[in-house]
Amino acid sequence: MAFALQSLWDVLVLLGVVLAVAPWFGRYVGKVYLERPVAGDSLLLPLERAVYRLLGTSPRRPMRAGEYMVAVLFVNGGTFAFLFLFFLLQHALPLDPTGAPGMPWDLAFHSAASFTTNTDFTHFVNESQLSLGSAMIAWQLALFLSAATGLSVAAAMIRGFVRKDGRLGNFYVDLTRSITRILLPVAVLGALVFVALGVPETLVAAVRAHPLTGGTQTIYLGPVASFQAISLLGTNGGGYYTANAASPLANPSSASLLLGTFLMLLVPFSTPFAFGTMVRRRAEAWPFVAVIVLIVAIAVGLFVAYQAAANPLLGGIPGLGPSTNGYPVGQETRWSLPETAFFQVVSVYNNVGANSMQIGAISPIAQLVLLFGMFTQATPGGDGTGFAMLLVFTVLAIYVGGLMVGRTPEYLGKKIGTSQVRWAALALILHPALILVPFSIAVVGGWVSVGGASIGVTAHTFSSVLYEFASESANNGSALSSNAFNDTTPYFNVVGGLVMLLGRFVPIYVMLRVGGYFAGEATLPQGPGTLNTATGTFAVYLALFVVVVTALVFLPVMALGPLAQIVGVG
């Protein structure tokens, strides 16, 4: 098996386009959060001021970390409660033309937690278990708000490096501007292009068709284009259809696939440049961009190489022809291997979680590549929170590096104290704890079942359960294999929901706390002892730090799941 090397060109062009647009878009994003004049002010500023007046808040009343967190919890708690009730009662609410029943409480809990936390992990079949209203009204609200929350938190944390009054900004102002200036305009443009490429956008929920050979077939429609645009741009990743981005209606061509990849890449690749603008040192963006591009490029390379290889276990099937475009099981015909692989890797590394293929069917090494992206959750990670997590890594890396070379650990003129390091370490330890503890309980406690009967755990099941909790803790949302075990049991719904909530809001608290400590410090003058962070050396050091720390934590469990499967496949 193989693939045409020439088919790499559109992927490389797309990456080039993103890297060309990101500095410009990042500066724009930075100005949005600095509240400097940007295009659209004449139209949007009066609107935003009206919103602030309604809310009884003001951009001139910046919040400290604690109050910012309280505001985050109120908005997100409200979203969660609204979604939970909507899903529970969707059969009794308007816009249920296809007759989707109300969700059981545990499934409604899991779904509400999943969408509020930017995870968008689904334990249901969209077509039969979700009403049009649930998707368009409830879920779509969370698509916007969770992405806007992540961006706001990142902006607040970044302000810690420049402010000296201990305050991080006003959450309601950040949230409003994230939507009006960044998410909504790009989503509208993206949705219109999706429609032009053939993606449905209608209030008709379903059409009954009469296939050529008899019987009936339901064609599920809806406002798919607008949903997909914000889902990908906001690094949510929920699909309008169960097949997610592999659905031919949601993603009909190579052009729509590449547009989706662009939307996923845009904000995470621009955030380092927004950071550079906000801290008034544009050169500081490049080490982060270098780390992100390096790690994503290696991941895509490995993924393509192993998906291009033949599955040795299928050698003995008589009459099965070869493939010239990668491994066809769980793949769609219309895309080349590099295109669909780039979408898939970007989706997982950006913590989007949309699937252009069935990742339960792919090579174990390709699965391992995806798992690694969720373990770091910062290369580049989801909108806002991914970059904030990379800043947490950076704080630790500088602290460790400073100790090794005997320099005072400081970043951008702010001293890294023990308080920041203590909180940063908590964020780092929380992730493996949230994955491994519920995972071990599930495996050892016999909670892994198929069709109601608890099953013995093979390497594939092991990988699938591990992937489930890794995806939930990283707020990713992709699932490895829904047929390896039954994930709609109360255990996986309730524990999974809690993992997503903790994996979202504890790191957000850490990011705000760390930013708050920095914001309370005076800026030190640059001296001969200052570590220069805008260098290639620092980028390499940071990349190695992220990879080594992640590998140290997760290597044992990777050995038991995907690596064991690799040995089994040969």
Place this chain on the structure above:
Amino acid sequence: MSAPRGPPAPLGPPTEPAVPTEHRLRTHARAAGIFLVLALLLSGVVYPLAVSAVAELLVPGSAGGSLLRCPNGTVVGSVDIAQNLSAGTLGPSLFWARPSLTDYNTTLGAAVPPGPSDPALGRLLNETIDYMRLYGNLSVNATVPFWYAAPSASSVDPDLVPEAVLVQVPRVAQENNLSVAEVLALVNAHISSPPLPYLGESFVNVLELDMALLSLVGKC
């Protein structure tokens, strides 16, 4: 209105301002509630309706799910959704789509194919190849293209690689009393080549091909 900003905080952990906690919580609850109502209107109503309206103006007809109709107006399906084309009395005379783990039932969503090390994968592929040999009238030595036998990601992949269409040409020609050359010409007219080299793959949309075939023999 001047900014009510406090003096710079001293080094160390910031301290909260001396406003009663209960009062602040009530303020936040009210602000968050109003914000959610506004955001709900924007994201759930204004955004999708505005996109639909503008889309209808700029690209009319594109947003309806790409439905295919027979001349008599019956909706046959969507060009983007595969259907079971090997069933019924018409089945043997049509080109078939890739196999579906959900039997082309869109209400079931999409199913995950067996993993690469799962013995079920080999069984599934063997069964599919046997079915194509037996009912698809393939010779014993014929090779079934991997992309034709393998289950897809969406369970309703509407497209086939050109080789998978070509293996079906002898059967389709025979069942429709057409010459192989006639059917080949039809197939060649339906191969979608990438608009730019290697922007996606060459493929054939099976439902469109079958509709063209049926209008050729006057059955749709």
